[in-house]
Amino acid sequence: MQYNENVEESRKYLRLALEQIGKLGLPTDPLNYCIWYEYSSGKNKELTKVMDSHIDDPEAFKNGLSQKLYHEFIAGKKEELNDMVRDGLQKVFGEIIGSIQTTTLHYADAGNHLETINESISKSSTDAEMKVVVNQLKHEIKTLESTNSLFKDQLDQSTKEINQMKSKLEEYRRESIIDPLTRIDNRRGFDQNLQDAIDLANAAEMPLCLIMADIDHFKKINDTHGHLVGDNVLRMVAATFKDSVKGRDRVARIGGEEFAVILPNTPFHGAMKLAEDIRASFEKYDLKKKKNGESLGKVTLSLGVTKYKKSETADDFINRADEGLYKSKGNGRNKVTGI
Numbered sequence: 001m002q003y004n005e006n007v008e009e010s011r012k013y014l015r016l017a018l019e020q021i022g023k024l025g026l027p028t029d030p031l032n033y034c035i036w037y038e039y040s041s042g043k044n045k046e047l048t049k050v051m052d053s054h055i056d057d058p059e060a061f062k063n064g065l066s067q068k069l070y071h072e073f074i075a076g077k078k079e080e081l082n083d084m085v086r087d088g089l090q091k092v093f094g095e096i097i098g099s100i101q102t103t104t105l106h107y108a109d110a111g112n113h114l115e116t117i118n119e120s121i122s123k124s125s126t127d128a129e130m131k132v133v134v135n136q137l138k139h140e141i142k143t144l145e146s147t148n149s150l151f152k153d154q155l156d157q158s159t160k161e162i163n164q165m166k167s168k169l170e171e172y173r174r175e176s177i178i179d180p181l182t183r184i185d186n187r188r189g190f191d192q193n194l195q196d197a198i199d200l201a202n203a204a205e206m207p208l209c210l211i212m213a214d215i216d217h218f219k220k221i222n223d224t225h226g227h228l229v230g231d232n233v234l235r236m237v238a239a240t241f242k243d244s245v246k247g248r249d250r251v252a253r254i255g256g257e258e259f260a261v262i263l264p265n266t267p268f269h270g271a272m273k274l275a276e277d278i279r280a281s282f283e284k285y286d287l288k289k290k291k292n293g294e295s296l297g298k299v300t301l302s303l304g305v306t307k308y309k310k311s312e313t314a315d316d317f318i319n320r321a322d323e324g325l326y327k328s329k330g331n332g333r334n335k336v337t338g339i
Helices: 007-024 030-041 045-054 058-075 079-123 127-176 187-204 218-225 227-244 268-283 314-330
Strands: 208-215 250-253 258-264 301-307 336-338
Touching: 007 030, 030 045, 030 058, 045 058, 045 187, 187 208, 187 250, 187 258, 187 314, 208 218, 208 227, 208 268, 208 314, 218 227, 227 250, 227 258, 227 268, 258 268, 268 301, 268 336, 301 314, 314 336
Parallel strands: 301 336
Antiparallel strands: 208 258, 208 301, 250 258
């Protein structure tokens, strides 16, 4: 989940997050802040759904649920990065709180001094006494300016550190939805993007289509030529799909040799044509081993295509596209079936 909101939106989400944390009586720590900020933004739909189911049970969030939600829906499996970011946030929070406390003490001392100086003014009558008062006042002003400058420097440094951690979190979020082998979306990324596309289709009443594809006899490729060759075939299929789409279309590897293409604002006939073009172009490839030029034989794809029906669930949408895919396989493979 990327954060690209403006300052006003950030303040709004911060306020809502802190209100929820206070309402539930939870510690105001970076972990709780993170999940409730994400919840308040409404952008992490999976997280929101789970948190809504526990919103009336504050004790659940005090008994390990917050940490579980953070790792499952925000942090994923990058434990080292999570620890680093959490420790970094705690360090920054500590430094800011320390600076505020120090600054508060300085201002309190300055207030006492200024009060004393004020009393001196009312009692002073000679030029010499007034000169002393003026010098004292100048000294206090310089002290306050110095304190304010130090506090500003600390806030600037803290802002830099927070921005660095924010960048690392955004980088991880991007990586957490990418399949490391093919560099296209993984199942998690697919689920998120499909739900976003469904929400847009329902709101804007625009067409939405889905292609599900599977490499025919992929197990045979692995068994005959080895997994390294199989990995290269997966990369080539991913590249073929990626080169065939544009705009808001999204390609994902959602299983071992299974791929999906989300096609927002695409009519059914357009999705069918794209699927057939991909099938036909891949059928023409003469795939060979890089090492010795040995042919892999014909590698083909079976595909299923369907159009979204207003207000249906993502699972129903996926299942129907899968049904088309299974029919293509059942009818001899290397085919496109629309449902």
